[in-house]
Amino acid sequence: ISTLRVVISINIIISASTHSSSVKGKERSLTLPAEAKSSLFVLVDTKAVLLCPPDNSTAFLVIWTISPRDQPPCTRAHRRDNNETSERNCTDERISWESRPDQNPALQIDPVAITHDGCYRCEVAAADGLFGHTYYLRVLVPPKVTLFRGSDGTIVCRAAAGKPSAQIFWTPEGDCHTEEEPLGNGTVTVESKCRWEGRQVSNVSCSVSHVTGNKNLNFTLNQGVITLEFPASDLLIILYVKFSLFLVILVTVGFIYFKKANDCRISL
Structure with missing residues (x-):
């Protein structure tokens, strides 16, 4: 049993002496219900509210134990009988x-930061028992997300x-x-590089799946990339057609030039 639970139990016994009642000569006994536990997923830079059940009119002591990951725990407490609020080792002003x-x-975190990952436990001492709820905050x-061409010619999708x-x-x-590259603060960068050599691909799509939402980005490959993806035989055909067109244009321009020059001599 933790020190806090011992303190709460003592307070329950003291308070119960003033709130107890007799039923057929028997004193009402205190019960300790099973503690509730839940996982809570919160988006960074938003506000999170952690409820402290139950809504009990006989509750006289509430204790929050805040244990962010890799940080010392903080304790916030409130006694209703004398309206006294206290805290110990609490330095994060975003938690209140x-x-x-x-x-x-209820406890609030505003705004939520990556460092708020951890365990948040609420304990309520009431005349009829000790109630608790533990949140595992993630x-x-x-x-x-970005989509671009890398220096090596690959198409890069980065989350x-x-x-x-x-x-x-x-x-x-x-x-x-x-x-995947872990960044040390709990976040991860994922980078995927792709090639489509040997295939006539003009447009590619990168789909990024994440619990906060999915994103799709499209990339149009330029002509240079498409040409490099053609088989060697297709490249030869393209070069032959381009060279033939060049010869036709050259012969046509030459014929027009010499014809005009010949007409000038005749007129003279």
């Missing part, structure tokens, strides 16, 4: 009571600094290589 704790013991960060990591899909499928 949503309103007056004597009216609403902060979601949408990735920044930068997302949490959790994103998934990348290509249409049409190509010769692709995908890598």
